[in-house]
Amino acid sequence: METYRNRYSLDVTEDDYGKLITVAGWVEDIRNIGSIAFIILRDRKGTLQVTALKKNEPEIFKKIVAISRESVISVQGLCKKSDKARNGYEIIPQEFEVLSTAETPLPLGVVDKVESELDTRLDNRFIDLRKQEIQAIFKIRTAIIASVHDYLRSENFVEVHTPNIIATSSEGGTDVFKLKYFEKEAFLAQSPQLYKQILMATGLDKVYEIAWYFRAEEHNTRRHLNESTAVDVEMAFIKNEEEIMKILENLAYNMWKKASECKEELEILCKEISLPNLPFKRVKYDDVIKKLNDEGSKIAWGEDLGNEDERLLGKIMEDEGHTFYFITKYPIEIKPFYTMPEEEKYSRSFDLECGGIEFASGSQRIHNVELLKKRIKACDLNPKDFESYLKGFRYGMPPHGGFGFGIERFLMELLNITNIRECILFPRDRTRLTP
């Protein structure tokens, strides 16, 4: 054989009928009927059938019926029109090569009639990902990320890559992963927050990063990962947070829209996606508290929304016809130190929520170094630990703001996936460090 593959299963057309073609992939199933045997061969596009008759090709027949499921093979054969085969054609093998033999039994069935637990699937993620419905999640993920690049570049954002190994924790407070950096102590970045802010002092004005977030919090839920990804955006010369919210809602809309265009994948997942209306509803924190209290929540002003409250609000907003909505003007005391205060007790901050789940969190930032130091102290942190960050504010820092937008959370809500671990290839959670 000159090549292992010159057609994918679903790319075969009527023009190929009667011709020699070469296909390759994984043996999904073998059905040996005695004098005739079928192989269901799977590649990234779908499956096709290889049909072998014992009397015509006894040698190939013998090899075919002996192969184990999920082995990798390449087959050259006659592409024959057939009403009995699902794709309308089948391959009559002339040459047959086993590229890799799968051991038996499989740790996880690809097309078995029993479900497997998520833990088993994650332990054998490479097999789990052979399922088209699992692949569909990541194909949609690719499409979403492509839309992030498309949209933000169309708005003249510059893509950046900031360090993941950093000297101080990004936002203080929450747990960070410690590591040894030669003779020094370092941390894994909780987010690119401090660096994307420093970049606002450069004149790049608009930056974004598809960033890794590392969080050492010992949570054990279906909504949390210790290593996750996000779209981080920061932009300068803004008058207020509304300018950032406009970018965010357009970004979210574009991501949602792009996902809705993944017809094949959505069909595999049996999902339908309807587009939200722009602009998204803005609700002030004060009004959120009122709404929640009216519905029986005991939340007091000044508290952050708990999980139950977030879900309740999601329901309330849904009833009012809003899937996506912003919660704005949070009390300054429940926001991180870099958040721009407003009036006495509020802040120029916002969260983007969808159906009771927080997708993104952002704000206008403080650009005055003295105010920033004051806020750092007020949050029980030491300005000395933030010296290299603060330096960026001393030699000309324009007003700026931005947000972080969790990609896995977004996918989860988009596709109604109940466990966030399904939305990332190799999840890192409280106990999982492999694969």
Add this chain to the structure above:
RNA sequence: GCCCCGGUAGUGUAGUGGCCUAUCAUCCGAGCCUGUCGAGCUCGGGACUCGGAUUCAAAUUCCGGCCGGGGCGCCA
């Protein structure tokens, strides 16, 4: 970090002191079968998370470890 629940063949499960030489399906192996497509049929294979305790007797009760699931807090 706190609380609740669980761990039985490769994968999923049934079994809550003796009916267990542990159920069923899937899977794996052998055989039959010329159109399968959740193929069918026959035969075979394979498991009680680990350590300790209670008991005449433990998959089953108790204690501890390990592993897993869920919730809360925190967050994205």
